[in-house]
Amino acid sequence: MKRTVARPENAHQAALLRLLRERARSRAELGDVTALSRSRLNLELDRLVELRLVEQAGLAASRGGRRSGLVRLSGDLRFAGIDIGATSIDVVVTDGELEILGHLSERCDVRDGPVVVLDQAMEMIAKLGEQGMFTQLYGAGIGIPGPVSFREGVPVAPPIMPGWDRYPVREAVGQALGCPAVVDNDVNIMALGELHSGLARQVDDFLLVKIGTGIGCGIVVDGKIYRGVSGSAGDIGHIRVDDQGPVCACGNIGCLEAYFGGTALAREATAIAGRSVHLGRRLDQTGTLTAEDVATAAEMGDAEAVRLIRDGGRRVGTVLAGLVSFFNPGLVIIAGGVAQLGHVLLAEIRSVVYRRSLPLATGNLPIVLSELGPDAGVVGAARLSSDHVFSAPR
Amino acid sequence: MKRTVARPENAHQAALLRLLRERARSRAELGDVTALSRSRLNLELDRLVELRLVEQAGLAASRGGRRSGLVRLSGDLRFAGIDIGATSIDVVVTDGELEILGHLSERCDVRDGPVVVLDQAMEMIAKLGEQGMFTQLYGAGIGIPGPVSFREGVPVAPPIMPGWDRYPVREAVGQALGCPAVVDNDVNIMALGELHSGLARQVDDFLLVKIGTGIGCGIVVDGKIYRGVSGSAGDIGHIRVDDQGPVCACGNIGCLEAYFGGTALAREATAIAGRSVHLGRRLDQTGTLTAEDVATAAEMGDAEAVRLIRDGGRRVGTVLAGLVSFFNPGLVIIAGGVAQLGHVLLAEIRSVVYRRSLPLATGNLPIVLSELGPDAGVVGAARLSSDHVFSAPR
Numbered sequence: 001m002k003r004t005v006a007r008p009e010n011a012h013q014a015a016l017l018r019l020l021r022e023r024a025r026s027r028a029e030l031g032d033v034t035a036l037s038r039s040r041l042n043l044e045l046d047r048l049v050e051l052r053l054v055e056q057a058g059l060a061a062s063r064g065g066r067r068s069g070l071v072r073l074s075g076d077l078r079f080a081g082i083d084i085g086a087t088s089i090d091v092v093v094t095d096g097e098l099e100i101l102g103h104l105s106e107r108c109d110v111r112d113g114p115v116v117v118l119d120q121a122m123e124m125i126a127k128l129g130e131q132g133m134f135t136q137l138y139g140a141g142i143g144i145p146g147p148v149s150f151r152e153g154v155p156v157a158p159p160i161m162p163g164w165d166r167y168p169v170r171e172a173v174g175q176a177l178g179c180p181a182v183v184d185n186d187v188n189i190m191a192l193g194e195l196h197s198g199l200a201r202q203v204d205d206f207l208l209v210k211i212g213t214g215i216g217c218g219i220v221v222d223g224k225i226y227r228g229v230s231g232s233a234g235d236i237g238h239i240r241v242d243d244q245g246p247v248c249a250c251g252n253i254g255c256l257e258a259y260f261g262g263t264a265l266a267r268e269a270t271a272i273a274g275r276s277v278h279l280g281r282r283l284d285q286t287g288t289l290t291a292e293d294v295a296t297a298a299e300m301g302d303a304e305a306v307r308l309i310r311d312g313g314r315r316v317g318t319v320l321a322g323l324v325s326f327f328n329p330g331l332v333i334i335a336g337g338v339a340q341l342g343h344v345l346l347a348e349i350r351s352v353v354y355r356r357s358l359p360l361a362t363g364n365l366p367i368v369l370s371e372l373g374p375d376a377g378v379v380g381a382a383r384l385s386s387d388h389v390f391s392a393p394r
Numbered sequence: 395m396k397r398t399v400a401r402p403e404n405a406h407q408a409a410l411l412r413l414l415r416e417r418a419r420s421r422a423e424l425g426d427v428t429a430l431s432r433s434r435l436n437l438e439l440d441r442l443v444e445l446r447l448v449e450q451a452g453l454a455a456s457r458g459g460r461r462s463g464l465v466r467l468s469g470d471l472r473f474a475g476i477d478i479g480a481t482s483i484d485v486v487v488t489d490g491e492l493e494i495l496g497h498l499s500e501r502c503d504v505r506d507g508p509v510v511v512l513d514q515a516m517e518m519i520a521k522l523g524e525q526g527m528f529t530q531l532y533g534a535g536i537g538i539p540g541p542v543s544f545r546e547g548v549p550v551a552p553p554i555m556p557g558w559d560r561y562p563v564r565e566a567v568g569q570a571l572g573c574p575a576v577v578d579n580d581v582n583i584m585a586l587g588e589l590h591s592g593l594a595r596q597v598d599d600f601l602l603v604k605i606g607t608g609i610g611c612g613i614v615v616d617g618k619i620y621r622g623v624s625g626s627a628g629d630i631g632h633i634r635v636d637d638q639g640p641v642c643a644c645g646n647i648g649c650l651e652a653y654f655g656g657t658a659l660a661r662e663a664t665a666i667a668g669r670s671v672h673l674g675r676r677l678d679q680t681g682t683l684t685a686e687d688v689a690t691a692a693e694m695g696d697a698e699a700v701r702l703i704r705d706g707g708r709r710v711g712t713v714l715a716g717l718v719s720f721f722n723p724g725l726v727i728i729a730g731g732v733a734q735l736g737h738v739l740l741a742e743i744r745s746v747v748y749r750r751s752l753p754l755a756t757g758n759l760p761i762v763l764s765e766l767g768p769d770a771g772v773v774g775a776a777r778l779s780s781d782h783v784f785s786a787p788r
Contacts, residue, residue, distance in 0.1 A: 147754060156754070205623055217720065221615050228722025229599055232754040239716040240750055252750060322633040322713070323720055326611065328622025356634055356646060360541065360550070360626040 005138045005179055006051035011392035012036060012044045017053060017073065018390050021097055024072035026060030045071055052076065073097060078134035079385045080177065082121050082142045083189065083377030086110050086160055086213055089117070091124045092378040093133045098196060098386060102128040103378065110145065113163035114172070122176045137179040141385035142169060143189035143377050145213075150231050153183045159249070160213065182388045186210065186377060187234060188225050190370075191218025192387075193380030194333055198372045203330045208370075209236075209320065210336035211345075213262040217323070236323070237261065241315045256319050260312035262291040262338055268308055269294050276304035295341050306344060313345045317352025324357040324365065335370035342369070399532045399573055400445040405786035406430060406438045411447060411467065412784050415491055418466035420454030439465055446470065467491060472528035473779050474571065476515050476536040477583065477771030480504050480554055480607055483511070485518045486772040487527045492590060492780060496522040497772065504539065507557035508566070516570045531573040535779035536563060537583035537771050539607075544625050547577045553643070554607065576782045580604065580771060581628060582619050584764075585612025586781075587774030588727055592766045597724045602764075603630075603714065604730035605739075607656040611717070630717070631655065635709045650713050654706035656685040656732055662702055663688050670698035689735050700738055707739045711746025718751040718759065729764035736763070 008014040015034060019025060025033075031041050048054035055074045059067040077096030082089070087110070092103045104124045108117055121142075128134070146158025153170025155161060174181035191208040194200040200208075200220065208218040217234040219226040227233050237257035238250050245254025258264060269289040273279040278297035283289050297305035320332065332353075334346060350367050357365075370376055402408040409428060413419060419427075425435050442448035449468045453461040471490030476483070481504070486497045498518045502511055515536075522528070540552025547564025549555060568575035585602040588594040594602075594614065602612040611628040613620040621627050631651035632644050639648025652658060663683040667673040672691035677683050691699035714726065726747075728740060744761050751759075764770055 219720075221620060226615065228755070229724040229759075230722055230754055230757060232752055233720065233722035235719055235722075235752050235755065236716075238752055239719055240712060318634060319716070322630075322716060325629055325633055326613075326627065326717055326720070328624060328627035328629075330623035358626055358629050358632055360624055361622070361629065363624060365623075 014392045026068040028068035079382045080140040081378040081382030114167040139385035139389040140181045141381035143186045187216040187218040189380035190376040193376035196383040206331040208333045211338040212336035265291040278302040313348025317349040321356035332367045408786045420462040422462035473776045474534040475772040475776030508561040533779035533783040534575045535775035581610040581612040583774035584770040587770035590777040600725040602727045605732040606730035659685040672696040707742025711743040715750035726761045
């Protein structure tokens with residue numbers, strides 16, 4: 001039997017919940033940080049305890065005077081993070097502090113459409129429930145590999161997701177799980193994951209560049225995802241690299257994605273397989289080549305594979321150099337399947353950005369590979385949900 | 395005799411001053427908008443009246459019950475806006491609502507260095523004082539044509555401003571005028587001017603592209619200037635347009651500024667003067683050509699001049715197309731001296747951006763010429779100052 005889950009009733013309660021998400025705190029400390037009067041603070045905290053969002057946790061260490069009561073998020077709070085990829089689903093259940101309690105990963109084909117794929121995701125979450133990880137979820141965040149109208153909670157003409165266009169993902173998941181749901185694209189949830197527990201924890205303004213089948217960018221301004229006016233901010237895969245380049249799937253010429261990313265890399269590897277022992281042998285064995293095959297060949301020292309990665313890195317670097325001059329971020333994180341091409345790719349991207357961007361913009365700019373790996377998306381999806389639930393009612 | 399000017403003492407007072415900057419309001423309306431309790435609101439307003447930042451203005455029209463007291467910004471409030479260009483200084487004095495009370499414009503040469511140029515600006519402001527426009531300024535905003543460390547209030551290695559590097563502009567102006575001062579680059583203050591009284595009044599996220607001697611971009615996110623981590627955000631003049639292009643003053647190859655902007659346009663016009671009747675005649679008369687000569691020739695139908703402008707517009711458009719895909723703004727404003735090349739330039743920029751950016755990003759994207767003209771910078775400088783003064787103490 002699903003019950004309606006409690007939500008904060010005002011901005012003060014929302015701010016307190018976000019502070020407690022970081023760690024348990026004493027009432028005295030919360031008073032200092034929020035600048036609420038003691039009576040107002042206690043009123044709001046007592047109400048949060050009533051709502052079962054917060055619980056007492058004994059007394060804090062003395063700061064000299066009377067010991068202050070310690071409070072923390074309720075141990076019953078649970079959030080779900082769902083990361084739907086082109087060929088995989090990852091789900092996690094977390095506690096209120098967004099610590100992962102359980103993580104499942106399964107193969108899927110996003111082209112099977114929203115009903116099949118979301119059913120599978122719901123079953124995976126149900127499994128975590130059967131393992132005792134939750135009785136009631138307080139919120140769920142979902143990331144999908146395509147453009148999303150964040151406001152409406154639906155995919156918008158996603159190129160690699162036939163059948164998903166404007167499907168009510170947010171509503172469907174929210175109803176299935178009996179809790180508020182939020183939907184965003186895969187790149188934004190990865191950026192939130194890095195902000196929450198990755199390399200970007202101390203950085204207000206940064207970029208996460210995901211190089212997977214396609215190429216996209218998550219933009220964080222002042223610790224929040226920047227989505228742009230129609231929600232398409234960060235869609236950098238179709239920025240022009242060359243006027244004389246190949247025709248892209250979008251119809252334009254010389255787009256970044258027409259040169260690099262999983263799809264382009266597989267195509268180019270097939271074209272040059274005759275010149276590479278490793279790629280040629282692999283193509284004979286399997287009849288098809290993937291970005292992973294290029295990575296393997298490069299690791300084995302295959303010169304043609306290394307050249308493909310270098311060429312791609314140079315083009316990503318060229319686009320990124322312009323964005324770094326424009327945006328002056330504090331950090332650039334490279335992530336996604338093709339990012340596992342690793343340090344050859346990173347070295348080439350760095351070389352171009354450090355040479356082509358303004359010195360003032362690159363003086364203190366780290367460009368790094370993500371360290372979170374497959375956790376970035378699911379943790380970010382849970383964080384997205386927590387940000388949503390721990391916000392003031394409108 | 396200078397006195398220390400009053401400032402808001404807390405965040406509530408700062409918020410009230412910003413609301414009153416828009417227009418006079420009744421106490422009842424301020425209570426609704428700020429959600430402050432009636433007693434707290436009256437306490438803060440009474441304090442602002444004591445500080446002479448706010449004054450009573452009679453009774454508001456009845457909303458049914460007792461008529462509520464009307465309050466407005468004090469009629470004594472005055473702000474200065476100073477816009478220093480490569481060859482001109484503009485100054486304004488405004489009231490608290492940032493209405494311009496007086497505007498002076500004089501020629502100068504920024505290469506004469508900070509002492510000479512700032513002295514001239516201070517004399518211009520003194521003239522407005524002698525005309526009775528103020529007895530005491532509450533704040534001053536200064537825009538300069540080069541990179542600024544906003545935090546420190548100093549120019550940082552500005553290419554066209556010899557002698558200005560790290561000169562304490564903020565401190566010097568603040569001391570001379572006896573009020574808090576703030577310094578930013580020319581592009582950011584123009585963007586603030588557009589936000590305050592130009593085409594961007596209703597737009598939260600927009601770009602202002604200034605095409606003058608060089609090319610720069612003001613970025614507004616959520617109604618605030620986005621400056622990036624080291625303050626260089628928007629520095630788009632050195633984004634790569636072409637690998638085979640001319641060498642830029644910065645040492646790289648194929649930068650946008652190496653192709654377009656006042657300097658590049660003058661150089662190219664001189665190079666092709668032999669093929670153009672208008673440009674050739676002008677060169678014979680004056681021995682040198684400027685961007686203005688190209689504009690005049692284009693207006694007279696000179697095909698070579700029109701071609702120069704089209705080529706430039708195409709390159710600006712190419713860079714802008716990438717930034718529009720990345721940033722998904724709600725509006726792009728083209729401003730600056732070369733923007734006066736007008737509709738030929740605008741048509742070319744639009745054509746490239748609408749063709750090359752993602753449809754989702756350009757669906758509702760107006761690309762327009764600034765309508766504020768030379769007022770944008772000074773109004774923005776005054777607004778910068780007002781934002782600073784009407785903010786909570788740290």
